[in-house]
Amino acid sequence: MNMINMKNIALRFLGCFALLAACSNSDDAEKPVVPVPTGDVTIYATTTSLTRDLTRDAVNFSSKDNxxxxxxxxxPTVRYQTMDGFGAAITGSTCFNLFQMKPADRQAFLTETFSDKDGFGFSYIRISIGCSDFSLSEYTCCDTKGIENFALQSEEKEYILPILKDILKINPSIKIIAAPWTSPKWMKVNNLTDLAPLDSWTNGQLNPAYYQDYATYxxxxxxxxxxxxxxxxxxxPQNEPLxxxxxxxxYMSWEEQRDFVKTALGPKFKTAGLATKIYAFDHNYNYDNIASEQNYPGKIYEDEGASQYVVGAAYHNYGGNREELLNxxxxxxxxxxxxTETSIGTWNSGRDLSTRLMEDMKEVALGTVNYWSKGVIVWNLMLDNDRGPNREGGCQTCYGAVDINNSDYKTIIRNSHYYIIAHLSTVVKPGAVRIGTGGYTDSGITCSAFENTDGTYAFVLLNNNEKAKKIxxxxGKRHFAYDVPGKSVTSYRWAKSK
Known part of the structure; x- marks a missing residue:
């Protein structure tokens, strides 16, 4: 890629910052857009104080010896995993809030978030199969007994599908991962010994007699x-199976998931000619401290019949340590x-960027990527300022990646989860390979480097020190220096030298 093309990449982001005036954390939504600098290296910076708020900067390569x-x-000779992308969950609550916005405001926000040309290029979405705990009601797509009664429901047709279609118009290459929170109730039993029917959205286990029907579902x-x-x-196969x-x-133990995948889900996908990947588990690092469930996905991998259908495992961080990814x-x-999931809320200072931006970048974003995760997805993309819509029995204390004011459905506050995904997705593109880094280390510095498929390098750095550092x-062929603000995240992208 020549330098003219690299400058075109930099210039295409100008439109993104015009949108930020309408969707920023600032109350001054009418301030004029200030032209941003261009150079050899495009940089984005966010400080916990928001003196930099996904602010774009640029530097040139140095002509001096380093x-x-x-x-x-x-x-780049040290190569790790290939990245699939970064994003957020599009729940019923998220879609409800988006539909309360004026169409122009909604389009501006979705463009800012998902456009690879005019925005931050979020590239992965998580949705539920049937309801989640942030749906507008409790439902599955087959609530009348009999798999022949399967049909998409109103929440999907009126909220989820239209928003997904809008996003796909903006970013046609977006990846979507899905999980059920529950099977249809008529497939549930109280336990696998009694096999008594359980008429409840909460708890229960999948009746093995319905494995084939559920795979067909x-x-x-x-x-x-x-x-x-x-x-x-x-x-x-199941969100948070423990x-x-x-x-x-x-509830779905590892043995149940193994048997369901091996005897029903995998074969049904194969027969139907589906290329959809299957990830096991989708729950906490510590397996909820249940002794029999430790190494849940590994036990499935060790069964050849099940393993052939499972490409890997998905994790949440509500318990345990991300070291489990490395293990x-x-x-x-x-x-x-x-x-695939992490949340912020009243319990962990969810709106306090001075705490959350640093911790979430270190533990969730760079932390999981540096331990071989191919993607990072946070929970609700958008909730309102009352942390809703939410339902009894679900999370009443969660914040969104962004929160929208329900008095005008226009004013948006970006929380830490939006920033950490934006800092990754704006420079690290799907198909990028994580590469090695060496040299300077500091206890307050966390970083990761990537080689994109378009001939650019990407680098994301967390400076958890109080003071700025010139990094x-x-x-290997060129170098540049940048004064990285204290308590900040910075992202960089530049063209490789030919």
Missing amino acids: LAPTTISLD FVKWIQAFKAEGIDIYAVT NRANSASL MHEAYPNKELLF TISD
Whole structure:
């Protein structure tokens, strides 16, 4: 890629910052858009104080010899995982809030968020199969007994599908992963010993007698979305399979998931000719401290019949430590890892960027990527300022990646989860390969480097120190220096030298 093309990449982001005036954390939504600088390296910076608010900057390569002791060097000969993308969950609550916005405001926000040309290029979406705990009601797509009664429901047809179609118009290559929170109630039993029917959205287990019907349910749901022009890239058999208490939930031990995938879901996908990936687990690092469920996905991998259908495992961070990702990669290096859910809320200072931006960038964004995750997805993209809509039995204390004021459905506050995804997705594109880094280290510095498929390098750096640091970055042929603000996240992208 020549320098003219790289400057065109930089200039295309100008439109994004025109949108920020309408969707920023500032109350001054009418301030004029200030032209932003261009150079060899495009940079985005956010500080916890928001003195930089996804602010674009640029520097040129240095013509001097590099003698800086604070040099971080990229090593493209060391190659790790290929990235699938970064994004957020599009729940019923998110879609409800988006539909309360004026069409022009909604389009501006979705463009800012998902456009690779005029925005931050969010590239992964998570949705539920049937309801989630942030749906407008409790439902599945087959609430009348009999798989022949399968049909998409009003929440999907009136809210989810239209928003997904709007997003796909903006970013046609977006990936979508889906998971059920519960099976239809008529498929549930109280336990696998008594096999007594359980008429409850919460808890219960899948009756093995309905494994085939439930696998058909997945196939019909994927095909129904395909008929609407929406491809489902991946699924997990169950959201949080060890969580019995969610407002919509289903307990599924590793043995149950193994048997369901091996005897029903995998074969049904194969027969239907579906390329949709299957990820196991989709729950916490610590397996909810249930002794029999430790190494949940690994036990499934060790069954050849089930393993052939499972590409990897998905994780949440509501319990345990992300070290489990590294443990899983080392034990099963041929299986993929994906981080699919994390939340902020009143319990963890969710709107306090001085705490959350640093911690979420270190533990969720860079932390999971540096431990082999191919993607990072946060929970609700948008909730309102009352943390809703929400339902009894679901999370009453969660914030969204952004919160919209329900008095005008225009004023938007971006929280830490929006920033961490934006800082990754704006420079690291799907298909990028994480590469090695070396040189300068500091306990307050966390970073990751990537080689994009378009001939650019990407680099994302967290400076958790109070003071600014001049960091020099070298790609082996050229180098540049940048004064990284204290308590900040910075993202960089530049063209490789020919």
